[in-house]
Amino acid sequence: xxxxxxxxxxxxxxxxxxxxxxxxxxxxxxxxxxxxxxxxxxxxxxxxxxxxxxxxxxxxxxxxxxxxxxxxxxxxxxxxxxxxxxxxxxxxxxxxxxxxxxxxxxxxxxxxxxxxxxxxxxxxxxxxxxxxxxxxxxxxxxxxxxxxxxxxxxxxxxxxxxxxxxxxxxxxxxxxxxxxxxxxxxxxxxxxxxxxxxxxxxxxxxxxxxxxxxxxxxxxxxxxxxxxxxxxxxxxxxxxxxxxxxxxxxxxxxxxxxxxxxxxxxxxxxxxxxxxxxxxxxxxxxxxxxxxxxxxxxxxxxxxxxxxxxxxxxxxxxxxxxxxxxxxxxxxxxxxxxxxxxxxxxxxxxxxxxxxxxxxxxxxxxxxxxxxxxxxxxxxxxxxxxxxxxxxxxxxxxxxxx
Numbered sequence: 001x002x003x004x005x006x007x008x009x010x011x012x013x014x015x016x017x018x019x020x021x022x023x024x025x026x027x028x029x030x031x032x033x034x035x036x037x038x039x040x041x042x043x044x045x046x047x048x049x050x051x052x053x054x055x056x057x058x059x060x061x062x063x064x065x066x067x068x069x070x071x072x073x074x075x076x077x078x079x080x081x082x083x084x085x086x087x088x089x090x091x092x093x094x095x096x097x098x099x100x101x102x103x104x105x106x107x108x109x110x111x112x113x114x115x116x117x118x119x120x121x122x123x124x125x126x127x128x129x130x131x132x133x134x135x136x137x138x139x140x141x142x143x144x145x146x147x148x149x150x151x152x153x154x155x156x157x158x159x160x161x162x163x164x165x166x167x168x169x170x171x172x173x174x175x176x177x178x179x180x181x182x183x184x185x186x187x188x189x190x191x192x193x194x195x196x197x198x199x200x201x202x203x204x205x206x207x208x209x210x211x212x213x214x215x216x217x218x219x220x221x222x223x224x225x226x227x228x229x230x231x232x233x234x235x236x237x238x239x240x241x242x243x244x245x246x247x248x249x250x251x252x253x254x255x256x257x258x259x260x261x262x263x264x265x266x267x268x269x270x271x272x273x274x275x276x277x278x279x280x281x282x283x284x285x286x287x288x289x290x291x292x293x294x295x296x297x298x299x300x301x302x303x304x305x306x307x308x309x310x311x312x313x314x315x316x317x318x319x320x321x322x323x324x325x326x327x328x329x330x331x332x333x334x335x336x337x338x339x340x341x342x343x344x345x346x347x348x349x350x351x352x353x354x355x356x357x358x359x360x361x362x363x364x365x366x367x368x369x370x371x372x373x374x375x376x377x378x379x380x381x382x383x384x385x386x387x388x389x390x391x392x393x394x395x396x397x398x399x400x401x402x
Contacts, residue, residue, distance in 0.1 A: 014184050019089040019100060019160065021081050023319045028077055031279055031318065035072035038280050040065060050300060055291060059284045063300065067287060068280055071311055080312040084124075087131060091160065092184060094177045097169065100160035101153040101181065102127075106135040108147035112214070112402050113187040114394075115151045115178055115205070119196020120326060121286040122381065123159045124152050125313045129387040134394065145402075146395040148191075153181060155197060157325030159316050164325040170332040171197070175204035179212070188212060191398050192346075195219035196380065197333070206344030214401040217349040217371075217394050220363070221380050222356055223293040226254040227261060233362055242357040250358065257292060260285070265334035268327035275323030282323050286314050293380035295354055305384040347371075349397035351390065353378030371397045 043061045047054065050063035087102045102124055105111075114134065118126050131150055138144040154161040156169040156177070178201065182190055191214050194202035199218035206213040225231050232251060235244055263271050274281035287301055287310070294304030301310055317323050349371035352359045364372045373393050378386035 014092060016090050016092045016184065019091045021084055021089070021160070023077065023081060027319055031315075032072050034279050035068050038065075038068060055288075059288050059291070064280065064284055064287065067311075068283060070307070071279075071283065071314075075308060075311045075315075077312075077315055080308060080315070084128065084312070087128065089160075092181065094180050095173065096165050097156050097177070098161055098163075098165075099153055099156065099177060099181060100124075101151055102131070103185065104131050104135045104150045104152075106147040106149050108136075108138070108144050110145075110402075111135070111147035111149045112398060113151065113182065113185075113190035114148040114398070115153070115182060115190060115192050115202075117153065117174075117178070117192070117194035117198030117201045118155065118158075119194065119198045120330060121289050121313075121317070122196065123313050123316045124154055125309065125316055126381060126383050127152050128309075130383050130391050130394075133387070133391045137395070142395075146399065148394075148398075149187070151182065151185065151187075153178065155201075155326075155329060157329050158322050159320055162320055162322055162325060164328065167328070168332060169329055170336040171200045171204055172336065172338065175201050176208050178205060179209040182209075182212065189214060191215050191217065191401065193217045193219075193394055195382065196224065197329070199224075200333075203344060203348065206346030207342050210345050213344070213346040215347045215349065215398060216344065217351070217397045219351045219353060219382050219390065221293070221353045221378070222250060222359065223253075223257070223354075223380050225359065225362060226250040227258060231362065239361065240357065243361055246356050246358045260289070261330070264327040264330040266331070268324065268331045271327055272324030275317075275327070276321055279318050282318050283314055285323065286317065290381070294385055295377060295379045298379075304379060305381060309384055347401070349373075349393070351375065351382070351393045353380075353382045353386065353389075 040061055047057055050060045054060040087104055089102050091098055091100045116127055118124060133140045134148045135150050137146045156174060157164040189212055192202035192205050195218065199220065202216045202218055206216060232254060235247060275285060290301035290305060290310060294301060298304035348369055350363065350369050351373045353375050355374040355376060359374065375389055378389060382390040
């Protein structure tokens, strides 16, 4: 399906193959044909609108039908495919699994290597807006001393890190694979950044490569705080009235917002049939998360992120058929045994987007995280929502570790 000629990279110890995305025209035609004959569900009176409280029962028919029609007739995959192919891409096999990654080397000789890991429901397409500023700050009007060699892998079972060869891929195994990947690329000292699943992987890297990982920068937001089990605290006397009110809001949101997670951590195979067979099911499954997790001030996903970039991310799931295997990664992560006593010696920086009164109280109440940044803007996908803020914070954190 995708051209993947083999060649040996001199600096690598294992075969690394050049990769170029080439979705067959038959797959594009099939997508458009499926989108042209969708059997839309009927909306109950007063519930189908995308405005007001129309999202309370899930993605409104009015919104999704419009987005699907744009995906079918307005969105240009070939243009977006060409943009993705502007970035050097490769695959290699690690622990029996094909791993796809972007590798953008900086023109600055003293650049710090940085491995960037996406989360769910995301892909390497999320990071395209930050690759230029991170790798070549001079060309973007910034200090060349802040340059990075940037490596952006697709998580196992996501995008082009497919097919998933066997069960068992979760955070720890992925972190160990990333250590091997960076070693194959000849990087002996590097930093890490990630959000969502990528935050967990980035935080784990220093456990497995303590002499190589100089620091881990992670991005988070209130939706992540509410969705990760056990992070929301009990109400305490020293909370302000504003913090108590926000805690109540997040607890209510947690109760309603974890539905997707409960399905994917318990019955991913049942969900897989819809994601594999229906582009509208895949579209709705991801678009809902972008509506719920992006900047709360944004009424619709495209008010927070570029509509074409959103559809490029969703198209990668559809064309690679990775909705099911991405769901299985979440199943594996929830069932994996973790050594909670293991901790990384690497320093951690944290950037909180769409922050509120509760975030610092929960995440850095004692001030142990030395680099703790809070931003009113953005949300769960800062590389898409507020790329400039994210890039500036990554640069600021790693200046002391170069």
